[in-house]
Amino acid sequence: MKTDQLKTRFRSLLATILAGLLAACSAEQELEEATQAATADSLSDPIVVYSSRKQHLIQPVFEQFTQQTGIAVEYTTDKAGVLIERIKTEGQNTPADLLVTVDAGNLGYAAAEGIFQAINSAVINDTVAPHLRDEQDLWTGLSLRARTIVYSTERVKPEDLSTYQALGESQWQGRLCLRTSKKVYNQSLVAMLIAEQGEVKAEQTVAAWIANLAIDPTSNDTKVMQAIEAGQCDVGIVNTYYFGRLEAKNPDLPLALFWPNQSVADNSGVHVNVSGAGILKYSKNPAQARRLLDWLVSEQAQALFAGLNKEYPVISRGAIDRQVSAWGAFKQSPLPLSKAFQLQPAAVKLMDRVGYQ
Amino acid sequence: MVYFKRFSIWQLFLVLMSLPTTLALVGVLTAWLDIDLAVFGHLFEFVIPNAVLNTLGLVLCVAIVTSLIAVISAWLTTVCDFPGRAFFSWALILPMAIPGYVMAFALVGALEYTGSFQTYLRESISSSLILPDVYSFGGVVLALSLTLYPYTYLLVRNAFQTQGKQSLEVGQSLGLSVRQSFWRVSLPQARPWIVGGSLLVMMETLADFGTVAVFNYDTLTTTIYKSWFSLFSFQSALQIASLLLLFVIVVSLLERQSRHKQRFTNARNAVQARSRILLPSLQAYLACAFCGVIFFIGFLLPIGQLLLWAIPHLSSGLTDQFWRYMLGSFSLSLLAMTIITAFALLLAFAARTQNSYLANWSVKISTLGYALPGTVLAVGLLAPIAAIDHYLARLGFAAPILQGSIVVMLLAYSVRFMAVAFSPIENNLLRVTPSIDAASRSLSVSGLSMLWRVHFPMIRVGVLTAMVLVFVDVMKELPITLMTRPFGFNTLAVRIYELSSEGLWQRAALPALAIVLVGLIPVVILILRADKVQQ
Amino acid sequence: MSTEVEHYLSLNEVSIAYDSKQVLSGISFSLQRGEIGCLLGPSGCGKTSLLRAIGGFEPLSGGRITLNNEVISQMQYTLAPEQRQIGMVFQDYALFPHLTVIENVKFGLHGLSQSESDTRSLYLLEQIGLMDKKAVMPHELSGGEQQRVALARALAPQPKLLLLDEPFSNLDVELRESLGEQVRALLKQTQTTAIMVTHDQHEAFAMADSIGVLNDGALLQWDSAYAIYHQPINAFVADFVGQGVMLNGEMVSTTEVQTTLGCFERKSIAATIDNIQPGDRVKVLIRPDDIIHQDSSELTAKVVARHFRGAEFLYHLELDNHERVLALVPSHHDHAINEKIGIRLEIDHVVVFK
Secondary structure, eight states: OHHHHHHHHHHHHHHHHHHHHHHHHHHHHHHHHHHHHHHOSOOOOOEEEEESSOHHHHHHHHHHHHHHHOOOEEEEEOOHHHHHHHHHHHGGGOOOSEEEEESHHHHHHHHHTTOEEOOOOHHHHHHBOGGGBOTTSSOEEEEEEEEEEEEETTTOOGGGOOOTGGGGSGGGTTTEEOBOTTSHHHHHHHHHHHHHHHHHHHHHHHHHHHHHBSSSOBSSHHHHHHHHHTTSOSEEEEEHHHHHHHHHHOTTOSEEEEOOSOSTTOSOOBEEEEEEEEEETTOSOHHHHHHHHHHHTSHHHHHHHHHTTTOEESBTTOOOOHHHHTTOOOOBOOSOTHHHHHHHHHHHHHHHHTTOO | OGGGSSOOHHHHHHHHHHHHHHHHHHHHHGGGGSOOHHHHHHIIIIIHHHHHHHHHHHHHHHHHHHHHHHHHHHHHHHTEEOTTHHHHHHHTTGGGGSOHHHHHHHHHHHHSTTSHHHHHHHHHTOTTOOOOOSSSHHHHHHHHHHHHHHHHHHHHHHHHHHHHHHHHHHHHHTTOOHHHHIIIIIHHHHHHHHHHHHHHHHHHHHHOOHHHHHHTOOOHHHHHHIIIIISOOHHHHHHHHHHHHHHHHHHHHHHHHHHHTOOOOOOOOOOOGGGSEEOOHHHHHHHHHHHHHHHIIIIIHHHHHHHHHHGGGHHHHOOHHHHHHHHHHHHHHHHHHHHHHHHHHHHHHHHHHHOSHHHHHHHHHHTSGGGSOHHHHHHHHHHHHHHHHHHHHHTTOOSOSSTTSHHHHHHHHHHHHHHHHHHHHHHHHHTSOHHHHHHHHHTTOOHHHHIIIIIHHHTHHHHHHHHHHHHHHHHHOOHHHHHHOOTTOOOHHHHHHHHHTTTOHHHHHHHHHHHHHHHHHHHHHHHHHHHHHHO | OOTTOOOSEEEEEEEEEETTEEEEEEEEEEEOTTOEEEEEOOTTSSHHHHHHHHHTSSOOSEEEEEETTEEEEETTEEOOGGGTTEEEEOTTOOOOTTSOHHHHHHTTOOSOOHHHHHHHHHHHHHHTTOGGGTTSOGGGSOHHHHHHHHHHHHHTTOOSEEEEESTTTTSOHHHHHHHHHHHHHHHHHTTOOEEEEESOHHHHHHHOSEEEEEETTEEEEEEEHHHHHHSOSSHHHHHHSSOOEEEEEEESSSSEEEETTEEEEGGGBOTTOOSOOTTOEEEEEEOGGGEEEOTTOSOEEEEEEEEEOSSEEEEEEEOTTSOEEEEEEETTOOOOTTOEEEEEEOOSSBEEEO
């Protein structure tokens, strides 16, 4: 009968497609197996990582870890909020051991949602500065980035720059560029402003920034720097590594970084943030996960992990990438990063109120 | 409950079809059990009013612009004749293969003040030449419209082609000019297709995140992400998502209403080459220019920009990994396409043959998923699947079984893209008169056998259209793929996301080109096949 | 096969309702094997619904339908159309546009070998005279050819019953008549039991052994063509089937009726109404063929209109009391308007309505 024909045709089509798909998957697997086989002295389960840090920034690090320890690492990437929701939904069955994400706000949220367990690592306690770790030991920073001022070397004298707040002064009228308030980095920045000077003053500062904007908030930091380069505006606020990437491509970039709030009288400093990680409460493999974290804060791993993204190490003895160290040293804001999470909703609402898109 | 009296296998099928979407919807709606007043109050005061207005404005404008482009170009390329007609007839479908977010960042890359195209204009024509700001409402509408108009174009083209010259001739025989025939005969007859296409466009616009994010344009969808990722209130995110749903339900009800009046137009004569209207020279130039401009901005410009970015990274980009991404994207899309189209075909057929309340509801529900932002949908589905996994784990199976398996991925895709496959199939099926079914059944051919022997050959173009739409859509899909892919499995879309979200457009350009290229394969096949079937 | 001749198809008090709206009620009739029945009625009378119910496409809200001693439909039970072996010819033919003529004809042939189904379909194509078009696609055929292919396709699996839904309505008049005869001949030759639905009495007369007249969801009369015409059961049937006029009359006894045209006797009065009393005012049906033109007749009527029909004239005649009748007169009797001509009545069946 004809229906049989339909069935066989459909089956053969399905088989072809499945075969293709399996080939695609197994190619990936073969690669992993090959690296495992080459180095395997311990045949334990792989460590499973959920990461909002992108593949090209973590894969080389994990590969090196596997090479040195023989422990395989499996990972998947997605947005931080999605991964946290996924971990919550998966509950006890989660295959993941570790969550790697950027921004203290996300780490704080994950901690508050109760998906982490205490890290309990002497190595981390010894090496990572306390304000870059969670007070309850639920997460630790793995790399440090500063969110600082960038300016046009052609149109701005560094003497005219002083603090984040000063960007709201009238001399910057129509000369400031900012990224969208939807990005967590700006939310953390404003959260720190709230922590330092209270909500009322912070709101005045942000409102003054908005009044000085040359163009609508851009969708990312690179656009801010491109706009300054093109003369649409003269100053902006960006994460250091975005500047680093642009500078690496074009060493003659007519832009420079400025470290604000450095005066001794000023009890704040440059706003810093971290990428970091925590061990999941339902990890099947917390010891291995801890081993990976310990390894990640080793000097060698720090150089790689931070260097890949033009970031700063979170350990004091860590070697700083040559390009990054050329930007000079700066005083960090001493506020514990866990504040960022607590104040983030307030920061978002503040920015909504003043019409910061 | 009269319609449950004879519970057939088809009814079971209809229930199963709507089950996953229902689960996801229930997941979204249960968020209302608990309202976070602090977050919600804030959103309602400062964010939602603006977002609603923005969303309405965007959806309306995109629907209007896409319909205009689609109807005009479909009319020109099927009914009229002018130099370049044959080329534009298929070339105008090509922008469909460009994902919205790629279109957005490529257009921005070309058209912004520092962009390649604007810089070129400044340097080669006049330094005072400044294009309108691309970071504007107009820019968002442009980017979305250019990627979405092919959906309507495909459907309307199909309508004009099969409507036949008869309808035009009927108009002319009643003393109408070609122009009047267009307004009074052809256009009203093509309305269900235009409305169907626009509905897809509107749903796609509502659910879009990638494109509007490039322009930093606030919509309901960005508000969902804001309350979820920034205000840490997943509850509120789901609540806003249900507002979005409400909007879609209203629109799709309107669409179904308008369709009731339009059934069973029987097509005999396709438009033949000799019966096309040869445009006089001025009009022919205008027609050519119109299609040319659309094709340039919608395809050549973004592709050119991507090439400009990709070429310096060609040697470093074409790694083994890259080819694996490509194979992954291709085979995944192929698999999803086959499954989703098959289910859509069965659903449309079941709805036709059952013709009951159950069938109506099943169709309505199972085609709703298209309007849900992929992330919300995926999370909504994850909960019931995790529950099943929990249950299996308690039974002693090694957990997780379903999660991270390709089954979940395909399930989520089918919830999301059922509407895409369903629409063209249903449209074609509507044109098969009921007496054809009756004839087949009276000859003792019914059920699947009838579908295969009678309906399938008659609606091949619709099925083909569905396959292409789904293939291209899965290829471009991001949030579901991100969340549900098995470990180590990557697609081109994931790669583009990872690079572009870090601002690395130059490196994202190569996978973006690849996605367009692979997406073009089925589009070209569709065009060739459809034209052959038409003859 | 003799005395115990059973009804091959019978409908017993069949009712159909859509959403509690009654469409048909209390329909009963039956057909013998090989008989051709016809459902006649104005559009909207429910005849197509009835046909679809017999085909299995509509459920019954009451009554039952049996075919060859098997119940195929009753309340809560509808044997699926595909299991009924009832062939159907549709108004729009519903040929499968993607199949050639011969593939269409073969479509319903199941469980036959290739050569058997070839033989069968070629035989039918030969019967309908379309052997040379067997490889042609349906849209290349004329309307009449499509109609014949539809018929061949329906007949190919040798259905227990054939249903024809307004099969000739899309054809021009001449084709209608010649095809009607061909179809009847073919059905008789293949001994196919069939029911046709039409609103055209000529089609019904040409095709059917039995005719049922439907109106407003009720079967008014089920009878032979002759009886339907000459002994209509009520004024609607009389009016709908054939031409004619109603003359006023008065019963002079229970057996006699007096009209302008004379007095008629009860013995030839069709038993259309009971309990008729002397003195009752009634209507008497006069068909055109009841009135014979005779120059010598004393009774005369004035010609008020005339329609030339080739072999004959249809005259509209006005009587002295201004009542009008119709008369069919051989066409060599050419009378002008306003001319008075002699007429005479020759009524076999006097039909009287209250």
